[in-house]
Amino acid sequence: MAEVTLDLRGQPKTEAYAELKTHALAILEGVDDDICAMATMSCLLHNAFGHLWTGFYRVVTPGKLLRVGPYQGTLGCLEITFGKGVCGTSAAKGETVVVPDVHAFPGHITCDGRSASEIVVPVYGRNRELLAVLDIDSEHKNTFDDVDRAALEDLVSWFQHRAS
Numbered sequence: 001m002a003e004v005t006l007d008l009r010g011q012p013k014t015e016a017y018a019e020l021k022t023h024a025l026a027i028l029e030g031v032d033d034d035i036c037a038m039a040t041m042s043c044l045l046h047n048a049f050g051h052l053w054t055g056f057y058r059v060v061t062p063g064k065l066l067r068v069g070p071y072q073g074t075l076g077c078l079e080i081t082f083g084k085g086v087c088g089t090s091a092a093k094g095e096t097v098v099v100p101d102v103h104a105f106p107g108h109i110t111c112d113g114r115s116a117s118e119i120v121v122p123v124y125g126r127n128r129e130l131l132a133v134l135d136i137d138s139e140h141k142n143t144f145d146d147v148d149r150a151a152l153e154d155l156v157s158w159f160q161h162r163a164s
């Protein structure tokens with residue numbers, strides 16, 4: 001495999017995500033392994049956009065506990081209870097949570113003091129079971145919006161709709 005890791009900073013977000021998705025789908029063709037896909041998506045997203053932290057928290061006890069999975073960035077906390085922090089809130093609600101300012105989010109879990117805004121997207125499996133959440137943290141406020149929400153939800157729908 002002679003794939004390159006794309007740096008998409010400087011491109012309009014919509015175009016950047018479209019390119020990233022095409023790239024991700026090509027790399028993941030024929031893959032049937034969640035951890036492999038999570039590692040690949042973390043790497044692609046992290047290098048494409050250069051955010052502070054990019055990775056997955058996996059559901060290890062449905063409705064109760066998330067545990068860190070493949071990620072890129074500084075050390076993440078290992079476990080998050082459903083309902084706690086931004087990740088636990090997204091997991092409990094089964095909805096994407098966009099936080100423009102983490103300091104204004106009650107109960108935000110600080111793994112890296114530089115984190116200023118974040119987005120957390122639920123990841124569903126084939127039977128619409130919650131597999132994980134995708135967490136991206138930025139060192140700038142107001143980084144994420146509805147474009148990120150739609151594109152990231154679309155990207156992680158790979159886990160629900162993959163061909164293999």
Ligand code: SME
Nearest residue numbers: 076085086087108109111
């Ligand atoms: N910010 C997250 C915690 C996880 S880390 O920052 C990697 C939260 O409040 O859910």
